[in-house]
Amino acid sequence: MKIHVTINGVPTDVKVAPNEKLLDMLRRMGYYGVKFGCGRGECGVCTVILDGQAVMACLTFAAQAHNKSVITVEGIGQPGNLHLIQEAILDHGAAQCGYCTPGIVCSAKALLDENPHPTEVQVREALKGNLCRCTGYQKYVEAILDAAEKLRETSGRLE
Ligand code: FES
Ligand code: FES
The missing domain is CATH 3.10.20.30 (Beta-grasp domain)
Structure with a gap:
């Protein structure tokens, strides 16, 4: 088909x-x-x-x-033109092996597109289906909250 x-x-x-x-x-x-x-x-x-x-x-x-x-x-982003979510993940040193990162970026983007003002609890809820064996999630959560703030400041760069 x-x-x-x-x-x-x-x-x-x-x-x-x-x-x-x-x-x-x-x-x-x-x-x-x-x-x-x-x-x-x-x-x-x-x-x-x-x-x-x-x-x-x-x-x-x-x-x-x-x-x-x-x-x-x-x-979502390109080398040399990363999305703010990806920049924040880099800035926070959130990814280690990186295998979970593409899925986490997608979960985060879906969240922030729908809810530009997420709480920490809402970020954790959005990531609940994304297993990460390396990081303990804290840096990812901080990165996504940071990205949300930057996206609000520079709205129009969410694509
Ligand atoms: S490969 Fe799809 S949830 Fe694990
Ligand atoms: S960074 Fe290794 S599984 Fe998440």
């Missing part, structure tokens, strides 16, 4: 198998920022944004993205 999906702002038609997961479709297309971890909804490293909501791509059929918008970490 063929689906029509907008990936990181680019509309495209993709042939998918009826049982293909969004994770496999995206990686097959070269979006390697969408990581494979557990494959069963437990680690969050495959998190992407589907029509504004953070979803686990390993639990989402590719067909569910038909006529929708998908944002992966590749669509």
Whole structure:
């Protein structure tokens, strides 16, 4: 079957198998920022944004993205032009091995797009599906709160 999906702002038609997961479709297309971890909804490293909501791509059929918008970490910032969330993660030294980071960036962006004034509790709630084995989360939480503040100061740079 063929689906029509907008990936990181680019509309495209993709042939998918009826049982293909969004994770496999995206990686097959070269979006390697969408990581494979557990494959069963437990680690969050495959998190992407589907029509504004953070979803686990390993639990989402590719067909569910038909006529929708998908944002992966590749669509959030570029080397040399990082998103403020990514800059804050760097500034706070929040990432260690980095394997969880693309999913955390997607969860954070979905949160801040919907709620520019999150509390610490709301940030922790948004990250509850993203396992990080290295950091203990504190620096990620601080980075996302910092990014929220900077995004409010420079609104218009949220894309
Ligand atoms: S690979 Fe999707 S939640 Fe672990
Ligand atoms: S930085 Fe290593 S898993 Fe999060």
